[in-house]
Amino acid sequence: MRVLEGNVVGIDIFYTKLLTGDNRFVVIPNGTLSNSDLINVTNEPVRRLDLLIDVDYSSNIKQVKEVLNRIALNSEYVIQEEYQTDVFVNSFEASSIQMGYRVWVKTEDYFKAKWALLEEIKETFDKENISIPFNQLDVKLVK
Template structure:
């Protein structure tokens, strides 16, 4: 009997506790706890993240303006455009790295841990980026030795074009037909190239062939007059016209004329056209490959 009474009393107590729980709003308790944690996070970590992000955003804009102003001053002082463009890339990257590192420390990221991680992975990174590091070093070599500059027309073993930009890792060329070529700086600094724009003057060399039946003195006079009429050809050094070879079916004349580098191709094509027109007027023959066939009648038996 006593056991039954205690059991009933315990059951009644449990039922009353359940009834009390029904009056509790668990959603308010969860929302309140979540709100407290959100406020705590905002006041500590979140605040730091927001401040750090603002510093990076504003800092990047200030760096871009500073670098732009710095390059503008260099251009006003007639600093070579090759150097100014290279410095723009280098300074921009360097300043942004300097800005980001303190912000990472402010966020609580241990820079010593990052340094240890980079050091431990140095060998792997070096092997993976050896090509890029070579190109980066090649950019400094090009800037220091100055084998070419922006605006020069260069030719490598594979490509040729006008230098449009020298970057940290690649040099950008533009071909005559307006194609863009990116060449690694490491390749340019370690390979052979021809810089057609390095000197202010160039020499146009052309060979013209005439038939053996022509008077070579007359041909030489005609060529000299053609060269003298061209106003783009320099008088000093003086042009040179002479017989260069007695070929199998022609007498070859060489014409050497000096000009400003930017006028090279104009003179080259003008001379080719003018010589053909003048030779036709002067009845000077230009030989071309030909074959004479002699047919003999078969001997009759």
């Protein structure tokens, strides 16, 4: 099953027309749509932005949470008044601790907010000496 995302620009009796984010015009048979799950991400004015951020096992979790909360608090995109920012340990991966990061943003700002937050996270982690690990493979030679 392929996933398409875009703006509906027309609905006819047999087809629905979609314009994707990269400006592709897609025609989808309505039968396909009636037999599929549809997610309308623009129906509400506010949308939750979920990020997964890996940090090194040597990281201080309390510090990571404080930094991520501070980034959300200082972001022009994150809505503070009615919605809570969530920062939590999501899982323990092979080379990292995976942090979950959930903030609420205006639907129209979703991608701008995502890109700005990711950039700010990287810059702030560098300043705070919080390491973002990369996958590693240790090979041992046995004679």
